[in-house]
Amino acid sequence: MIVSWLRDSVSASWLLLLIRLYVGYQWLTSGWGKVTGGFDAAGFLNGAIGKSTGEHPAVQGWWASFLEHFALPNVGLFNVLIPYGEVLVGIGLILGTFTWIAAFFGMVMNFAFLFSGTVSTNAQLILLEIFIVVAGANAGRIGLDHYILPYFRRSFGRR
Incomplete structure (x- = not known):
């Protein structure tokens, strides 16, 4: 019932617009601050790895292993993916x-930030x-998806 309302209702699309604008603004401002202010994920990654030890670890061992053996050695990649990913998510939602x-x-x-032991506004x-x-699609009905999605349906949809 709620899912149907979210997917089909015009009033839901207006509510979703407000949610989109709020969430998009949060992502855009967070990402833009990282893009313009210089961003290095190494400190965050090391901090998350450090939270995986002790009597009550905030970070699970499997995630700490991923951070230590993949993310940290490739921190340069994450220094680009995180800020620009946040900006793109924000723009897309807005x-x-x-x-x-x-x-x-x-x-x-x-989820990645939560897995890394940071709660903040992530939840x-x-x-x-x-x-x-x-x-x-109803989430973007009042937005550019209204124009973009029909094009994709015609071009790549069922014939």
Whole structure:
């Protein structure tokens, strides 16, 4: 019932617009601060790895292993992916362009931050992003998806 309302209702698309603008603004400002202010993920990654030890670790061992053996050696890649990914997610949500995809990748980043032991606003953003992802195309109805998605359906859809 709620899923159907999120996916089909015009009133839901207006509510989703407000959610999109809020979440998109959070991503855009966070990413833009990293792009313009210089960003180095090494400190964050080392801090997350450090939170994986002790009596009550905040970071699970499997995630710390991923951070230590993949993310940290490739920190240069993450120094680009994180800030520009945040900016792109923010722009996508604000403009309503590939909306559910932008929200999905926002969720991926939020989960990565949560797995790394950082709560902040990540849990709240995940909850809001779930509504956007579940709503699918209706989340971008009041946005550029209104114009973009029909083109993709005609060009790449069923014939």
